[in-house]
Amino acid sequence: MTLNEKVSLLVRYCAQHQSHGFMMDERNTDESFHVSLPEEERIRSSIDTIRVILLTGEAGDGKSRILRNIGPLLADHDFSPPCGDFSALPEERKKELIFRLRKVLDGNSDEKLMILANVGVFTQTAIRYDIHLMEELTDGREDVFICNFEKRNLAEDKDVFRKIVNSFLACDRFCARGDCICSGNCAYGKNIEKLLSDSGTEGLRAICNAVYLTGGHLTFRELLSLLAYAVTFGQDCGERARYIAEGHDTEPFLYYNIFEKSSDVLLRKIADMDPALKRGPCKGIVKTNRDYIRCRRMAYFEEQNEQYEMLRVDYLPEFHGVLEYMNQRPYHYDASRDKNEILQMLKRGINKMSSQGRSDTGLVVMDTPPIFDGRIRMEFLGLTDVALIWNRYDLRAGRASDGSRLWNRFCLSYMVNTKEKKELISLVIDYRLFRYLMLCSQDYFMNRNALSTEENAVNTFYRKILQQREQIYSSIAIRFEEKSEEICDFSLQVHEEEDFFSGETSRSIRIRKED
Numbered sequence: 001m002t003l004n005e006k007v008s009l010l011v012r013y014c015a016q017h018q019s020h021g022f023m024m025d026e027r028n029t030d031e032s033f034h035v036s037l038p039e040e041e042r043i044r045s046s047i048d049t050i051r052v053i054l055l056t057g058e059a060g061d062g063k064s065r066i067l068r069n070i071g072p073l074l075a076d077h078d079f080s081p082p083c084g085d086f087s088a089l090p091e092e093r094k095k096e097l098i099f100r101l102r103k104v105l106d107g108n109s110d111e112k113l114m115i116l117a118n119v120g121v122f123t124q125t126a127i128r129y130d131i132h133l134m135e136e137l138t139d140g141r142e143d144v145f146i147c148n149f150e151k152r153n154l155a156e157d158k159d160v161f162r163k164i165v166n167s168f169l170a171c172d173r174f175c176a177r178g179d180c181i182c183s184g185n186c187a188y189g190k191n192i193e194k195l196l197s198d199s200g201t202e203g204l205r206a207i208c209n210a211v212y213l214t215g216g217h218l219t220f221r222e223l224l225s226l227l228a229y230a231v232t233f234g235q236d237c238g239e240r241a242r243y244i245a246e247g248h249d250t251e252p253f254l255y256y257n258i259f260e261k262s263s264d265v266l267l268r269k270i271a272d273m274d275p276a277l278k279r280g281p282c283k284g285i286v287k288t289n290r291d292y293i294r295c296r297r298m299a300y301f302e303e304q305n306e307q308y309e310m311l312r313v314d315y316l317p318e319f320h321g322v323l324e325y326m327n328q329r330p331y332h333y334d335a336s337r338d339k340n341e342i343l344q345m346l347k348r349g350i351n352k353m354s355s356q357g358r359s360d361t362g363l364v365v366m367d368t369p370p371i372f373d374g375r376i377r378m379e380f381l382g383l384t385d386v387a388l389i390w391n392r393y394d395l396r397a398g399r400a401s402d403g404s405r406l407w408n409r410f411c412l413s414y415m416v417n418t419k420e421k422k423e424l425i426s427l428v429i430d431y432r433l434f435r436y437l438m439l440c441s442q443d444y445f446m447n448r449n450a451l452s453t454e455e456n457a458v459n460t461f462y463r464k465i466l467q468q469r470e471q472i473y474s475s476i477a478i479r480f481e482e483k484s485e486e487i488c489d490f491s492l493q494v495h496e497e498e499d500f501f502s503g504e505t506s507r508s509i510r511i512r513k514e515d
Helices: 003-013 038-046 063-076 091-105 119-129 133-137 158-169 187-195 198-213 220-232 237-245 255-259 265-272 289-300 304-310 316-326 341-355 431-441 458-468
Strands: 052-056 113-117 144-148 332-334 363-367 376-382 388-392 410-417 422-429 473-480 490-498 505-513
Touching: 003 187, 003 220, 003 237, 038 063, 038 144, 052 063, 052 091, 052 119, 063 113, 091 113, 091 119, 091 133, 113 119, 119 133, 158 187, 158 198, 158 220, 187 198, 187 220, 187 237, 187 255, 198 220, 198 265, 198 304, 198 316, 220 255, 220 265, 255 265, 255 289, 289 304, 304 316, 316 341, 316 388, 316 410, 316 431, 341 431, 410 458, 422 431, 422 458
Parallel strands: 052 113, 052 144
Antiparallel strands: 332 388, 363 376, 376 473, 388 410, 410 422, 473 490, 490 505
16 A cells, blocks of 8 residues: 555544544444454454454444454354443343353353443443343453453553554555655654654554543544554645645644644543643753653653653653553562562651541541531541552452453452451552642641542541451540630540459540640
8 A cells, every 4th residue: 555545544534534434334444454353352262262253342342343344253163143332232132142241151052142331331231130240251261251441451561562563554565656855854754754664653652541540441443443543643644735836834633743732532531631831851952942842752762761751741651660560479578578679658748648648557537517517526546457458459458369350449458357258458559649638748738727528539548447446546635626715626535444453444535625
């Protein structure tokens, strides 16, 4: 495929282009683009043992593409006609399919099923007609392949991401339009050459990974749209030629300007990460603001080892580093002894947030009963022998983590280990909470006199632990926000006393006026 033919095809993938309907129509296929993603490869390698395939996700995640690719394989292995859109089925058909699924799982049917669905709609339907179905589907059965594409990170695996980029942008780099006004200075060719280089591909991968790490979700369709836009900027050859003929420069259409502001939702997220919005060194002579912007953006696509540092995202390198740390065996670390510098900072942030800046000698957990409308708060002083661990997000009591993926969150957990149960009570730390705790740790915004909020659920986490340990409270302080002469702050403390002669133990409540 020649360069001009490739451009004509790529521009139709761009969300800003009027021909974007090409990609929206799932019946159309790009015959030049062939890529097999890990999910498809796992299905192919296990097709002899699989009886149920369930793919969930939003529009554009690539479910239909996988179905198209493996359609002949399913027919060869006697699968029933696939359900391409569970959400669109009438309620009776949904109910019928759930019952068929149950028979397959119980071994009462030889049928083989493939279902594509919105995860929320499927889960709600399954719970309505078979409350235990989802638990069995997600229990790691060998005959069930289940994948929620909304949790997939296309940028996680370096080799997979490179395979997508190489396959999607592959062309002969020869332009058949010899009379083109861009001949000899084609921005399309420069962009493809750079994006296919190691530093260019890694630059795009770091951007996509940052979207995922900070809580976003990049669908397969959005990734292809992004790649196409980074080459064409939404203009085909005819539009570009007219633009240049009017006396405009092509510099705004070079790959590094992917950070320019845009009305597109995904491109707006990328624009917010612009390295030019962050102070940093520049190579060469910088005389104007535009020189600095160009220098920083170009440097980003060259410095492979510093790309997370250069993106304008608070604490992104630290967050990424902790996630990689959690992805190492044994996937859990003693919170009291672990010396990871960033985790130590998180501990300080949690302590300052939960105990209003007090020392580490005690844990103050605050609660504001709704009936008092914020005019009174209770502070519980807990003991310090609560053993906590930092752990991977998918770690479960009694089940080891396989380390197969890098999650965009991790946990601070307390192990409940009794005769009746063994489980983890966990505080899930995503990017939003991580950033908040890091800011608390560094005293960027700490209002020590304000009421504690439940915004980040830290105090809720500790209260869940305290519910498991009835004797952990040593005292409670009642503090009034609106004071008058008739009221004052006071504390209550449980006091145990043993009679020296009889050995009997008595308990009492001591009330003390607070300063």
